[in-house]
Amino acid sequence: MLKQFFIICSGADTNILNDCSKGEQNKYAGIGATVFFTALMAFIAASYALFTVFDNAFIAVGFGFIWGLLIFNLDRYIVSTLKKTGHFADEMIQATPRIILAVIIAVVISKPLELKIFEKEIDRVLLEQKNEYTLANKNQIAEQFTPQIETLRQTITELQNEIATKEAEVNALYNTYISEAEGTAGTKLLGKGPVYKEKRDKHDAALEELQQLKQNNQDKINIIESEISKLQSDYNNQVTSSQPIINDFDGLMARVNALSKLPWLPSFFIFLLFLAIETSPIFAKLLSPKSAYDFRLENEETAIKTNVLQNKNQREALLKTEFAINDRVYKDIETEDELYNYKRKKARELLQLQADTFFNHQKNIL
Template sequence: MSERRRRLGDGLTILAGARPDVLAAAPGARPRFVALGGVLLSTGALAAVSAAFAVGMALGVWWPVALLVGLGWGAVVVNLDRMILVGMAHDASLKRNLIMAVPRIGLALVLGVVVATPLTLQVFHKEIDAEIVSMQAEAADAHRQSLEADTRFADLPELEERIAQQEAIVASGGAADAGLAVVRGTVAEKQAALDSAVTVSRQLEAKAQCELDGTCGTGDAGTGRAYLQARAAADAQTAVVDSARAELDAAVAAVTAAEGRSASLAEGSLDRDREEFTRLTAELDRLQAAFDAENEGSGGILLRLEALDRLGDENMTLAAAQFMLSLLFMCVEVLPVLMKLLLNFSPPTAYDRLVALRDSGDVDLEEMAQESRRTVARAREELLVLAERERVDRQKEAILARRRVALAEIAARTEAGRAQPETAAAEAPAEPGRQMWDTGPIRELAARTVRSVRRRPIDRMPTTV
């Protein structure tokens, strides 16, 4: 068990950026690096869970696949945090620490926001799901209104109203046609005229009867002159009543014919209007159904973020809880950098001193090795120069020796040439007479020239170097 714990601690120290060779010489720094490695491991685990939730919400993949992606993202975050910690060497200078820490803390904050967002969405997922349903319903209603305002479907209400009117006309046999109001007005006028004529006729009949009975008018009973006049007026009004009744019957017949024609026309156009209404309604329903399907499947991370913002605007308690939760996750992500920054302001530990000594010793050793390599290279160059000089001197001595030999031979040959004419003059017989083609000295000069050309190259060397 202790061996396993020791191996785990070694792994955490290496994860925290500790040097095993220095840590072996300063074991007191081991707990600090173990704790720092644990913090890095916890931030990586938090990032892995966050990425798994994000991939699951955004892509809807199988959870084991999302978990694998999350583990990869957690490894990336741990590597980035480790790079930040390793790059922050111990330095007690406030200015240099701030200069180094500001960009690193900024990067850690960005990572913290990225890590905290999916976790926050998962914590408030129930409230977000309810808000998403409301948002989807609002989006569906807005899309329905936009479709109804479209020019393709703008005539649907009028067409629906026209179909209802035509169905009423057909059902009533044309009586429900509002276009027959004028004709029906004529019938009403004719009916009023008939009623008025009937009323007058009844009055005239009563007056004639009254004159006949002697109960009114002149008071004389019998068929006198007054009665005959009243009777004639009553008979004339009867003709008026008959005429008004005939006109009323004609108007009623005209209305009946108009209603029949209206019912026939309505029945003829009702099928076409129904077919057009069915087609437009089906197209409208198809577009709405397509939008509804897309709307219901749009519960991605962007929509969830928008729902969370709306919930925060409507509920201040939820907004405060969201802020504090996000701040917590970001603090966990920034914690390794803050710990390293605080440790840099503390006095250097034995580990820090040993690291500085090892680094400076390595630099000194490297400088000494570099200087040794330079010295060896210079010595080799000097040896090469000396060897080259010796070789040149040997060649020069050989050339001078050959020159001295050549000069000696030339001198000896010259002395021999001087002594030979005197001996030849004493011993040689008299010169025979020359022929006319004998050139004499010219031929001897040519012979000497040929001999000088045939000499060895060493004999033709110049007399000066």
């Protein structure tokens, strides 16, 4: 039962193969087993690849099953349409497009399995990339907010410098009127005279201006600091909202790119393994001599071809004979008076009928 199933998988004609030797049947059973297990591996590989895309086992298995059937059908077609002609060059011409197709199938099957085999190494590469993307994302978002924040901080610094300048001015006035009172500067007179009062009033006025300036600038600084706080909050919100996108950066294409950053030799050997499996039925047919099955299949195909050609030639000869007979028949009756008189009579009747019809039509109009 299993042997018959694998023979069906090989695409061989079971009616012909049943009349062949056991060795011939085993050969095609082996080819069919290769086709079946290749399709099974394609189903597993496609299911895993699609699971990384959809994150849904039912969808992945469903599409993976369809993909496995497609690969099974392609492999079965490749093997079953490769005919043994007895000429290696002709067989190679037949096999070349099939080998190219087999290489493509091997790549498609092997790549998802490589992703699964090297999953831990790929996860490490993806983690490094995610960290890099996180830092780059923060820098890119910061470029949107940093100029505004720096401008606002520069404004705060200018307001603080304005207060410091005014304080220095007030301190200088304080030192001036104290020195006047002590007699160490100005008029050099000890005591609080008119000059002292004038300088003291000037200091007090500047001190009052300083207090007002501090109050005004502090209000401005508070407003600016609230704006800075809002910008920093917006920055943190954008970083937080964009981080899940980076965290989800582990799809199929990301894993394929991460796999390309790993050493290529292990992946290459896995590809060679699947390439050998995929092309083994083709090369088995190419390298094996023309067997009993091939001769029987060729006999059936040539028998049908011969029968079709015979029927075609027979129909062409029949048509040619029919044309010749018709030509002779019409040529023989061409000169008969009886046929001429009969057609003359009918033509006369037709002309009379046309004349009567025309007359009646014109009469009705009038």
